[in-house]
Amino acid sequence: MKILVTGGTGFIGSHTVVELWNAGFTPVIMDNLDNSSILVLDGIEKILGFRPQFYQENCNHPDSFRRIFEAEKDISGIIHFAAHKAVGESVSLPLKYYRNNIGSLISLLETASEFNIQNIVFSSSCTVYGEPSSLPVDETFPIVPAESPYGNTKQICEEILRDCHTSGMNFKSLSLRYFNPIGAHPSGFIGELPLGVPGNLVPFVMQVATGWREKLSVFGSDYNTIDGTCIRDYIHVVDIAQAHVNAVQYLLKNKEERLYDWINLGTGKGSTVLEVVKTFEQVSGLPLNYQMVSRRPGDIEKIYASTEKAEKVLGWKTRLTLADGLADGWRWQQSLGPKPSLA
Ligand code: WQD
Secondary structure, three states, rough: OEEEEEEOOOOHHHHHHHHHHHOOOOOEEEOOOOOOOOOHHHHHHHHHOOOOOOOOOOOOOOHHEEEEEHHHHOOEEEEEEOOOOOOOHHHHHHHHHHHHHHHHHHHHHHHHHHOOEEEEEEEEHHHOOOOOOOOOOOOOOOOOOOHHHHHHHHHHHHHHHHHHHHOOOEEEEEEEEEEEEEOOOOOOOOOOOOOOOOOOHHHHHHHHHHHOOOEEEEOOOOOOOOOOEEEOOEEHHHHHHHHHHHHHHHHHOOOOEEEEEEEEEEOOOOEEEHHHHHHHHHOOOOOEEEEEEEEOOOOEEEEOOOHHHHHHOOOOOOOOOOHHHHHHHHHHHHHHOOOOOOO
């Protein structure tokens, strides 16, 4: 069975392509390479010994989807990763994010309906929850006004899926709300590409350890947590990828005509920033150069997922640990060699 993976050369998309193939699906990649590289396909081929069909297309254009659906007649489902995802950039360039992230979902839904493709998995985010009132966060928690245009695009896209479902459109969709994806494929052949200064903690840690950057700034040491630093739910990207396979299998097996649901993807365990730093030092055997600085505006204090619904609905839970993610991410970082100009 063929599954279209939009954003399939991206961080989570590329790992999902690998796990789809491992599960017996035939992944078809659609990506405009705006925030990735064709070299990712080489890495996937090294892992699988198979080079997936690749279409360099822009999801914002309905005809891009039509060309692919015409060429690939038997697509059974779509996993939609393609989106801009830099929280900070979204604040300075909101229209770029609204146009791309929302426009691409609309193009997908319009054309999938024309070709009667009914199974859709959407890449969403735990940012929809904001600062939760209690922990762990489960899927009944309220959606709060987004802290950034990026987070808002995820909320709006979930609402678009909800409203299309309510209107009677004939499709089944699952929105998967990721917590904090980290790590890389254990082969070291694919991982998170270092495009620009990392906004996220773990890629920045890796780049300090490899000498690309001088020092990690830890944003805030006065939070109400065990060591004063923020808590997040860091989940291995391979675990996330496997959850997407389970989600596709769930939709394909589900005999409902129409379905709309959402599920958290997390480990169910929270880790502080300093616990991440200490765990990295243990797995790498290297001391990390860091300094404590003031809080980063917009950061929430603590969040981690309830994993009950994912286990119940998808029959999935994480198998890899924070240490596995940091070790696999470190192997990938070391494979990149000296700092490239694009970083
Ligand atoms: C984690 C912690 C920072 C960098 C991300 C994505 C968002 C969503 C949720 C998927 C925070 C601290 C960071 C640094 C630091 N995922 N930090 N120094 O903010 O939880 O959001 O996951 O959609 O899209 O952005 O992740 O890695 O930026 O921060 O101290 O140099 O690390 O303050 O406490 P965040 P993050």
